[in-house]
Amino acid sequence: MxxxxxxxxxxxxxxxxxxxxxxxxxxxxxxxxxxxxxxxxxxxxxxxxxxxxxxxxxxxxxxxxxxxxxxxxxxxxxxxxxxxxxxxxxxxxxxxxxxxxPSGKCVDSGLRTLLIDERRRFMIGLFRALAQLHAVGLVHGSVGLPSLYWDGATTQLVNLEHATGTGEAPRPSRNGSVAHPGHDVRAAGRVVYELFTGRHVQPGDVPDLASQPEVLESLLHGVFDQDPQQRPTAVQVLERLNDRDPLPRPVDVTAAMKPGYDRFDELRPPKPVVRPVSQPVAPRRAPKPGPRQVPLIPLAAVVFLVIATIAVLVAVL
The missing domain is CATH 3.30.200 (Phosphorylase Kinase; domain 1)
Structure with a gap:
């Protein structure tokens, strides 16, 4: 700077x-x-x-x-x-x-003054922010009241200093686990629970949803599951909130870069493949014939017959 x-x-x-x-x-x-x-x-x-x-x-x-x-x-x-x-x-x-x-004012205090319809729009803005982060492989990592702003129309999620790529270890690492979108959903669920009940939920606590109104129990069903993969996604929570506005679709990086790749190939076509030339191989010479060898077993039989014949003649004579 x-x-x-x-x-x-x-x-x-x-x-x-x-x-x-x-x-x-x-x-x-x-x-x-x-x-x-x-x-x-x-x-x-x-x-x-x-x-x-x-x-x-x-x-x-x-x-x-x-x-x-x-x-x-x-x-x-x-x-x-x-x-x-x-x-x-x-x-x-x-x-x-x-x-x-940021748009509006930080909602670290005064959330309970929101009207019922404002609460719905507040929650839709919160989960739209998460859905848009998760769609590009980002996990916020520190969703809470200090990171939320409300301008009367929608919620803005700020403070991305703990943002991490999905499946990566947070920097700096706080508990050794890797980032998962379900962590953001659970943290947002704590915000929603406090918004409805006025009761603070510690990060590791599971609130008693059965004692709450059915609308809150249905909205947060599964949000506090111990397994982040079993929690609903931000998009699924938006469906529960009946949010009908389509989420913006992220740019497909591969598709966006394809014209550039194609243009590069036009300017620098690939070099033709040069096949290696086979080297001539000298013909092998036939080995010179060596002295003929007589098989040992037939030779021994002939010698035996000769000796036996001589022995018979000697005996006769």
Whole structure:
């Protein structure tokens, strides 16, 4: 990250979401927010504002950059339920991440003031965010009230610093297990349970759904199963919520890159296969005939007959 002062603005140099070189003229507003020279307010994440453990801080910042650039690459339009990256730099001595600010207000408190219809839209936004993450092989890893924002129309799931690829070990690892979408579904189930009941659920606890209204029991059925593979997917929970809006389809990376591969093959056709030329083989010479050998067994029989004949003649004479 390079700074150069111009009046009251600094120039921040890095890359845009597509990886191209870019720069922004910014002015600090507070610890994690800046204003650009065109009047936009953005969130700035850097190592200085994140904590004292530099190694952990770098890992968390790298996690979020990786997750957000993957989302930008795989979805053609920004997703209202997930954060939007503006720029980043992780190759310099001062890495950073620029984001659009979250929509609405953090729901870490005041969720119980939502009306019934608002609760449904809140839950739909939450599980749409998870479904869109899981569709591109990402697990959020830290779903909770502090990571959720509500703007009156939908929910936005932020704070992707613990995001991990499905089947990969989280960085930094907290319990040694690999990331599974079912972990996010269970964590979201705790949020929903607290939203309905006002009771907090510890990460390892299983709430008593049988004592709750049927609508809540049906919605969260299987969500707290000990086996993450047995839990419903985020898409299945959306079906239970009767969400009729189709989810955006991620870009098929292989299909998207095929025109480029084809063009490359046109410009550089494969070299013809050159068959190796067989080397002439010198004819083998027939071995010279050696002295003829008389079989030993017939020879011994002849000798025996000769000796026997001589013995008979001697006896007669």
């Amino acid at each position: 390079k700074h150069s002062a111009t009046s009251n603005f600094d120039t921040l140099t890095g890359r845009d979401p597509a990886g191209r070189a870019a720069s922004w003229r910014i002015q600090a507003l507070d610890a994690d927010r800046v204003r650009t020279d065109d009047g936009r307010t953005l969130v700035l994440r850097s190592l200085h504002a994140q904590g004292d453990d530099l190694a952990v801080t770098e890992t968390l910042l790298d996690n979020e950059i990786r997750a957000l650039t993957r989302l930008h690459t795989r979805y053609r339009v920004p997703l209202p339920e997930l954060p939007q990256i503006v720029g980043y730099d992780f190759d310099s001595a001062e890495p950073f991440l620029l984001l659009e600010p």
